[in-house]
Amino acid sequence: MQPRAERTSTSTRLLTIHGAGGVWGIPSSAVASIEPATAGAATAPPALLALLGVVAPTEPHERARVLVLEVEGERVQLLVHGALELAEAAAADLLQLPAAVQAVTPLLSHLAVFDGKPALFVISPERLLQAARGAVTAIPLHDSARGSSC
Amino acid sequence: MLKTLTLKATLTYALLDLLFAPFVILAFTQLLGTGAAADPWLTMVGLTLLKVTVWAIYLSFELSPWERFARTAPKGRTPELTQAADRALQGLPIRFGIVYSLTWIATYGAGFLVVKGLGPERAPLPAQADNAVAILCLAVFFGGFAFAYPLASTLTADAASECSALARAGKYSLDRSPSSLQLRIAVVAMALALGPMLWMVALGYIKQVESSHSERVTHAALAGSQLALAIAAVNPTEGDVQLRAVLDNFQQQGIEGLVLDAGPPHGTAAATRLLADDAELTRWLDTETRKKSAGTRARIDWPHVIAFQRIDPNRVAVAVLRAPVAASASFVLSSIVFTLLVGVWAPVCAYALGRAVSKPIGKLTTIARRIVEQGDLKEIGTVSVAANDEIGVLTEKVNDVLDLMRDVSLAAHAIAKGDLRAVVDGTGELPDSFRGMLESLRGMVHQIRETSVDLASAAAEIFAASQEQEAAAASQSSAMVEISRTMDSLSESAAHVSDAVQGVLGNAERTLHNTDDMVRRIGELTSHANRIGEILEVIRDIADRSDLLALNGSLEASHAGEGGRGFALVASEMRRLAERVTASVSDVKKLVSDIRDSGSSTVMATEESKKLAEGTTDAARQITFVTQQQRSGTEQVSQSIKGIADVVSQAVSATSQTRTSAQGLKTQADRLSALVKRFELSAEAP
Numbered sequence: 100m101q102p103r104a105e106r107t108s109t110s111t112r113l114l115t116i117h118g119a120g121g122v123w124g125i126p127s128s129a130v131a132s133i134e135p136a137t138a139g140a141a142t143a144p145p146a147l148l149a150l151l152g153v154v155a156p157t158e159p160h161e162r163a164r165v166l167v168l169e170v171e172g173e174r175v176q177l178l179v180h181g182a183l184e185l186a187e188a189a190a191a192d193l194l195q196l197p198a199a200v201q202a203v204t205p206l207l208s209h210l211a212v213f214d215g216k217p218a219l220f221v222i223s224p225e226r227l228l229q230a231a232r233g234a235v236t237a238i239p240l241h242d243s244a245r246g247s248s249c
Numbered sequence: 250m251l252k253t254l255t256l257k258a259t260l261t262y263a264l265l266d267l268l269f270a271p272f273v274i275l276a277f278t279q280l281l282g283t284g285a286a287a288d289p290w291l292t293m294v295g296l297t298l299l300k301v302t303v304w305a306i307y308l309s310f311e312l313s314p315w316e317r318f319a320r321t322a323p324k325g326r327t328p329e330l331t332q333a334a335d336r337a338l339q340g341l342p343i344r345f346g347i348v349y350s351l352t353w354i355a356t357y358g359a360g361f362l363v364v365k366g367l368g369p370e371r372a373p374l375p376a377q378a379d380n381a382v383a384i385l386c387l388a389v390f391f392g393g394f395a396f397a398y399p400l401a402s403t404l405t406a407d408a409a410s411e412c413s414a415l416a417r418a419g420k421y422s423l424d425r426s427p428s429s430l431q432l433r434i435a436v437v438a439m440a441l442a443l444g445p446m447l448w449m450v451a452l453g454y455i456k457q458v459e460s461s462h463s464e465r466v467t468h469a470a471l472a473g474s475q476l477a478l479a480i481a482a483v484n485p486t487e488g489d490v491q492l493r494a495v496l497d498n499f500q501q502q503g504i505e506g507l508v509l510d511a512g513p514p515h516g517t518a519a520a521t522r523l524l525a526d527d528a529e530l531t532r533w534l535d536t537e538t539r540k541k542s543a544g545t546r547a548r549i550d551w552p553h554v555i556a557f558q559r560i561d562p563n564r565v566a567v568a569v570l571r572a573p574v575a576a577s578a579s580f581v582l583s584s585i586v587f588t589l590l591v592g593v594w595a596p597v598c599a600y601a602l603g604r605a606v607s608k609p610i611g612k613l614t615t616i617a618r619r620i621v622e623q624g625d626l627k628e629i630g631t632v633s634v635a636a637n638d639e640i641g642v643l644t645e646k647v648n649d650v651l652d653l654m655r656d657v658s659l660a661a662h663a664i665a666k667g668d669l670r671a672v673v674d675g676t677g678e679l680p681d682s683f684r685g686m687l688e689s690l691r692g693m694v695h696q697i698r699e700t701s702v703d704l705a706s707a708a709a710e711i712f713a714a715s716q717e718q719e720a721a722a723a724s725q726s727s728a729m730v731e732i733s734r735t736m737d738s739l740s741e742s743a744a745h746v747s748d749a750v751q752g753v754l755g756n757a758e759r760t761l762h763n764t765d766d767m768v769r770r771i772g773e774l775t776s777h778a779n780r781i782g783e784i785l786e787v788i789r790d791i792a793d794r795s796d797l798l799a800l801n802g803s804l805e806a807s808h809a810g811e812g813g814r815g816f817a818l819v820a821s822e823m824r825r826l827a828e829r830v831t832a833s834v835s836d837v838k839k840l841v842s843d844i845r846d847s848g849s850s851t852v853m854a855t856e857e858s859k860k861l862a863e864g865t866t867d868a869a870r871q872i873t874f875v876t877q878q879q880r881s882g883t884e885q886v887s888q889s890i891k892g893i894a895d896v897v898s899q900a901v902s903a904t905s906q907t908r909t910s911a912q913g914l915k916t917q918a919d920r921l922s923a924l925v926k927r928f929e930l931s932a933e934a935p
Contacts, residue, residue: 127808132804185807
């Protein structure tokens with residue numbers, strides 16, 4: 100089943116990350132752009148999995164990307180590994196995580212179910228922004244490479 | 250002591266010659282009636298010295314071959330030289346005897362002529378002196394020959410014997426003409442008889458002449474006396490008639506009468522003419538008749554004798570006897586007859602005497618020849634002995650020798666039949682030597698018996714050993730042949746290996762070259778693959794950027810909502826293409842990586858192959874070198890083996906010959922043993 104477009108009322112578009120650390124989803128509306136990871140950069144962006152507290156080995160064939168999130172007018176760069184896909188999830192397929200779980204994993208907000216089976220966890224961009232603030236300084240919008248297009 | 254035969258012979262002859270010469274010269278001068286006159290003596294002495302010189306020169310000439318032989322070292326005395334010397338010695342006695350005798354004739358003939366040349370005043374000679382000298386020359390010829398010939402034979406006998414001994418030692422014979430001892434004895438006897446007899450005949454003849462001369466002188470003196478008496482008895486009254494009768498009477502008796510008185514001589518015509526022609530006679534009568542009453546005047550060479558006798562103081566009777574001197578006819582006749590008798594009888598007697606010597610010698614010679622040429626002792630009987638003289642003793646001794654030889658022959662015959670028990674009696678070197686030889690023969694036969702047994706045993710052992718050795722040598726020979734074949738095969742194999750290794754070496758070198766080429770090409774391929782990788786990286790980067798771009802496009806399209814759906818489809822398609830490109834790039838990259846890996850592996854493998862090829866090349870070269878060495882060594886070994894095989898083959902042949910020889914030796918030893926068994930040894934033999 101193909102995820103629907105984010106702006107429909109009945110579906111949400113997700114940018115899925117298929118990596119060694121699992122399959123994760125971020126609402127594409129929060130993603131301003133996707134940039135290539137620069138190997139020789141002076142300051143590397145924080146890795147998503149590190150923020151999630153997942154320890155997983157990085158496969159050498161996995162492609163590294165830098166996601167530029169734009170949340171609440173701030174842009175945050177995250178380093179992700181794996182294949183990126185755009186998927187559309189029906190509203191019914193996004194299950195709200197219980198509060199107790201969210202207390203343990205504050206960055207996750209939903210569990211996406213595709214074809215009746217749990218497929219991935221959806222990361223909350225806002226909470227991610229908060230977590231990222233603790234790790235990196237938020238990038239002002241005018242410093243973003245892509246700028247705000249939403 | 251005399252060094253050469255020539256000198257020895259010359260001195261011998263000269264001594265004897267000069268010893269006889271005074272007597273012969275004295276007899277000669279007496280014969281001529283010259284007495285002790287100096288001239289004939291000096292003449293004969295000079296002629297005798299000349300004679301000695303002449304025959305000495307001839308003798309030196311005759312003996313010159315012998316002197317050359319004698320001067321030559323014994324090793325250089327060739328048969329030709331010996332033959333020449335012997336020929337000179339063999340002919341010397343007869344030739345020198347004749348020459349020597351002729352020198353005597355020449356000496357006395359010349360001496361007579363010289364004396365005769367002195368004239369009747371110094372040496373009055375009767376006419377018969379020529380005959381006497383001729384007879385005397387014949388006498389000295391025979392006498393000289395009888396003296397020279399046997400003496401020459403005696404002087405040359407030792408030298409001729411030396412030549413004969415040398416020829417016998419040199420195994421060649423001398424060319425000697427056959428000669429007869431009897432003939433030589435007869436000739437010498439005849440010369441020996443005739444020489445003195447003719448000498449005596451000559452002396453007798455001349456004495457006959459001298460006697461005739463004395464007789465006529467006496468006759469003339471007697472006739473003179475008788476004439477004087479007869480004339481004195483004539484009556485003077487009857488005058489010349491009676492005187493004439495007396496003279497006629499005497500004339501009839503061969504006396505020419507003459508009367509000398511104060512008047513002219515008157516007598517027979519012949520006497521008167523003689524007195525008128527001979528002034529010397531007239532002077533002699535005048536002188537002598539004054540001093541003597543009687544006298545004679547005569548000379549042997551004059552044909553008449555003059556005698557005078559004083560009749561009375563006034564008259565002298567002269568008788569002239571005309572009677573030449575002459576030997577009596579009976580003497581001449583008896584001399585001729587006796588000379589002929591002696592000339593014939595002497596050789597006959599000498600022949601008879603020689604035959605008495607030569608006949609037994611001939612018998613002995615015949616016996617010796619039969620013994621030497623036929624070796625027949627049985628048929629030879631005992632030689633009869635005629636007298637107990639030298640020949641008889643010689644014959645007796647020859648009979649003894651024959652008996653001894655018969656004994657020895659019988660013993661030798663018995664020995665030849667194998668009977669060594671024979672006994673030989675007698676004393677002397679031959680029987681002693683024969684007994685020693687027989688004793689040695691017994692010992693030898695005994696030793697041969699033992700030795701033949703040992704020899705047969707040794708020959709059997711040698712035969713067996715040689716058989717084993719021959720078999721071993723034959724086996725060795727076969728092994729050598731097999732080894733030689735193996736070495737040949739090995740050499741051929743080495744040659745094949747060498748050829749193969751050469752091929753391998755070529756292949757390895759080509760492989761090395763190809764490997765280098767392959768490494769180079771793989772390097773190029775790797776370089777191209779790297780370049781492709783770089784390009785693929787660029788493509789992948791592009792695809793990545795396209796994917797990212799498409800992803801961002803999709804995001805943008807999702808942000809755009811429904812309006813961005815078409816763009817989203819394009820972006821999705823674009824992203825799919827990018828992913829496919831990325832996937833293809835990954836595949837290609839993987840392929841390139843595989844190619845690169847394969848190239849690396851290939852390079853490694855090629856390097857390994859290169860190392861292997863280099864190793865193979867080195868090994869092939871070493872194998873080639875070793876193979877060549879092996880081939881050379883194998884050929885040398887093969888040659889050595891062939892040489893050894895030849896030696897072994899020769900050893901086989903030699904061993905076979907040894908075996909054959911040993912077999913023959915054994916046969917001979919057995920035969921020898923059988924032969925020796927035929928000999929019968931005495932009990933005391935060892």
